[in-house]
Amino acid sequence: MGFCSEDDCRQFLAIMPFFEKALTDSGIILLKYWLEIDMAEQERRLKNRIADPRKIWKLSPMDIESYHRWYDYSQARDDMLAATDTSWAPWFVADSNDKRTARLNIIRHLLAQIPYRHLPAPDVSFPPRDKAGDYREPERSCRMVDDYYGTQAQRAAAQEDGEAV
Template identity: 55%
Template sequence: MIFDRSWYNRAGVERVMGFCTPEEVQKFLDGAPMVERGMVESGIILLKYWLEVSPQEQERRLRDRIDDGRKIWKLSPMDIKSFNRWDEYTAARDAMFAATDTAWAPWFVARSEDKKRVRLNIITHLLSQIPYEALPVEPVTLPKRKIGKMKQTNFPFRFIPEKF
């Protein structure tokens, strides 16, 4: 099961943008570890990742969205409203970590300046956290291939360009 911010919106976006009260934030921060403990005790492997990005890289990505018609759909009014709230988001992150980084459900921070690298690093880390048992592999032997008298067709195939 993967949550993309939704579980922690109360501690981040809702807190910073004033969509909830400080009391509601605190109630969430107090309750989240208990809910997560229940999940882990029921057998769920709970992995929490925070994708850390610099303000410079965040600004570059937002400008790319503004300047590239193919990416503008990714830009939300909330992105613009929250652009100058870096310090508030940093404080919210730090409070969230302090309240919810537990032995049973720790936060893992992934540097995400390079999207390809962070994806590969998270996939590698996630897979390393999942216990698995090597299954026996039955040997496979290909039979001798029987190719008849069929000749290559002269149909004018439209091959795509090979760029890679």
């Protein structure tokens, strides 16, 4: 794709594990995820982008090129994973053919990687509300944002359209 030369790429892949080691040695929890889709899913998503006027804006020349060069991209991915998958900064590969399932699996995995300390719950109590005094709630004259997702039926309709809920 011309983003960098072969030498630049080799140098980057050689240096990256040392950079990531410095990050993790300083206490940073470094989590790297590769969201894997198969050829059929890539094609399905690209065709959906083309067919849906709400999604066509997402389509880029890179998408078409990545479709065309599937095997080149796969080799580059394999090389990158091999060069930068280390014990201190491993790659985690997530099957992402189903976006929702992938997101949930990654969230769960990510949260499991973070060491948590139990913190005691603070004792919270609310004071009595102050008196209204002269305050009166005005009639709304503002322009309100339409509530598209406030009801179960609307959420179900959005899911049928493939929108994130």
